[in-house]
Amino acid sequence: MVRVKGGLLRGAREGGVLAWRGIPYAAPPVGPLRFRAPQPVQEWDGIRDCSRFGPAACQLPRRRATAFRPASSEDCLTLNVLAPAVGRRTKLSLPVMVFIHGGGYSVGSSQDFPGQGEAFVRTGRVIYVNFNYRLGTLGYLDFSRYSTPQRTFERNLGLRDQVAALEWVRDNIRSFGGNPNNVTVFGESAGGNAAITLMATPSADGLFSRVIAQSPPPGAAYSPELAASWAAEFLFELRRLTADTESEPADLLAHADVAHLLAAALTIQTRTPDARPGTFPLAPVVDGDFLPERPVDAFRHGRAHRVPLIIGTNDREGSAFRGRVDILPTSTPRIQALFASAPADVHKAMRQAYPGLHTKRTSSDFGGDFAFWFPSVTVGSLHSRVAPVHFYRFDLAPRLMHVIGLDATHGIELFALFNHVDTAFARTATSLGGRRVFIGAGERMRRHWLHFACTGVVDSSWPAYTETDRQTLIIDEVDRVESDPRGRRREAWQQFLPDL
Template sequence: MSQNLDVRVAQGIARGVRERGIEAWRNLPYAEAPIGPLRFKAPRPPVPWAGVRDASEFGPVPWQSLQGHFVGASKKQTMSEDCLTLNVLRPAGSVGGGLPVMLFIHGGAYAVGSSAEYPRNGEALVRDGGIVYVSINYRLSALGYLDFTRFSTPERAFDSNLGLRDQVAALEWVRANIAAFGGDPNNVTVFGESAGGNAVTTLMATPAAHGLFAKAIAQSAPTNAIYPPEQTHRWADEFVAFLADRIEPGGVETTSVDDAGDLLARADASDLVEAAVSLTLLAPDRDPGTIALCPVIDGDFLPERPLKAFKHGRAARIPLIIGTNDREGSLFTGRLDILATTPPRIRAIFSRTKKKARKAIKAEYPGLPDKRPAADFAGDYAFWYPTVKVAERHSRYAPVHFYRFDIAPRLVRQLGFDATHGLELFALFDRMNGWFGRAMGALGGRRAFMRTGDRMRRHWIDFARSGQVAGWPEYDEETRATMIFDKTDRVENDPRSARRVAWQEFVPHV
């Protein structure tokens, strides 16, 4: 192992590895392990280590369920509450510094996933773009995205927005240490997909994160999945009931704040994440259109709804790429059905608006509530329309580039998914050479899909370098220029304008 892979960071010396033209450092702690009395507490600075730390392998992944709505971790991966680590990749043989930095936040409904879920993520960006790539773990499920502050007492405090605070702590670590890896701490682009996209837009509205990154990319973000305390406190009560019944059916009293706090403190992490599955199964029908594991508007760390911050220019005024895939909702069927896809859920959402607006929106989804139009309605409600609102509001204060990802391999189209939620990750991260990518391309369309990924990746790299993208006009409320990623990329002004206008009347509060 080459000595030049020893890098000194604030906590000590880390020894990386060289592989496939990439130099990698993995499992670097950016915060103290949130275990014991630090469970449900805001992250603290990492503890220094003695000697040289082996940074060649990924660390444990955050605790998550292996049988819930989503399945992220492999049974072979070690799960631990001691998971607040990140990974750094750079081009092999890098000399000097000043490289642009791209920090990726993984998705997974804030319930599953990790920085090791796809171990080779980022390598194509590093090789093609000469950038420094950072990927992070953060607390998930009940350990990171349920609000237990109502159970706080003078003796035991529960902090809010733990996963969001973890992401800020990771960005702070990058600001302090990334120059040691050749990265420019003043040129950090944060990007993420799905829940990771929600994290990006939420970080832009989080005062503690301002100044820690210079540009942002939000892919398929459910940007409005942020809830007030009156909602999150009710979910906390329901969660504790599920947890109590799981630990000792019929035998655990949780009627007081102290009882609930004791239960949360002593519960096994596995019981916490499995109880969260019960809650997330309940939420789509109890509260249609919501996702139970999400940030909370706590009035402090996250002072307001991000959409409100974007409206009034209080979000970080930095360049933004934002967009969605053509048919986001088609993925959410069967075990993954957490969106407003069923007739009762759709009726509940329709009850919140006026009859004229309901009629206009139904005209945009002929056949509703049949399966295909229901999936498109639900996907647009959760992902596309809130994304439009972020783009138009942020464009008043900073440059915005808006996109829609339309291409899909032939087999994916024949199965009825089309360009569904998460598909662009296979293009962007050059995943089509893996077994799943090759299976998707078995009936054709693989090469065209990969070429689109090459072009998309080049745009992301150019944006990370300079904040600009060639041939892609900025978005504004007059022209609404949108890059359509397809076999042949094109720019369209205000695609699906009639649908956008119908949504404006349907959910004017967004």
């Protein structure tokens, strides 16, 4: 049994790991708490069975028929803890790794990648935590302008949930053998953006000791004016779906069916990449309060939390964003819109950095670099002025991924990192070869992440990233270090997006 704020927990032994699933870290955000900041967890009677995951946040079904789809609910604020099944937990004080899932702030859950975290915990060196947070309409649209004396709508709910989960870790992780003063936050994609944003969130100060940001889009945090325009568009679509043209906005939002909320959000998501290229409507809002400024600006002025940072991207981030997930500025009209907003005298340098920009491959790389790589380089450069930074690029992809033109695309490193290599996707991806080296890359990556989480520094073979030499670890069949890889592209982007 384990006691936490709220009551007693019963977990389960899963091989060499002790697991507690579905632990509430805040009150259910339902009824009058919809669109409100997370509230303290409610106490329960007796012993709570924590052998199963809690529901995922509300989201639309995955588009791939074979994709795993957990049950979802507005009552989703739960987390999971994995600990080594050795010794007395009360006598341990292990480092803690807290993972934030990705999914564009619209899909995903703590159940992504079955067995997630076990490869870390089985080493006996760390406690592993992951959690659900509110997504989409319920977590990332800003309806504060529709607040009334009777009903308050707060901003940045998903971000507030993440802070609440970290506060739970601080207050309770000793019961599982973890050290609340040695917490590493890491995440991928939207989870990487969350990690970067938390570094610029004042209320997160002191809740973590270091950060690992995998393929983050650091520029995805927008002004209240832009967020308000998305909220207005959403409300128009919601009225259309519900055929309700008379209810006050506060009443409509408070009582709308979740299916209608999800459908209206999908319309806005689908429209935005063409209407406002380079933006995404489900993202943190720079509200001047909970998130006082753009994270990139916090890094620029040295106001981000000064903790050590590992940050990096994959070789070809943009190649996966095709078809129904085509949200990046990769089409000719979207790219032209970005060029129109950039200084005219730098257009030539950008076209030289991306020759053949009209082709599918080059335009995909342009979009991926715009969203992920260059903003990550910018954050790494700025933060290196005040704290240790180490930059990586994941280049390894099984042969089939090269054959189909995806290469080391967005998210592929997670299969290696979490040793998730026996799924249908991973076996198919390695069917033409490359399985052994892919597994090996994951093992090396985990060693780096574990060393960082346990000691606060990286292995001596991985030099620090600075604005002077930009030393970058290239994770490939054989790892290597390069100085300022793709420097020509970086210089072009610095002129093209001087105010990123």
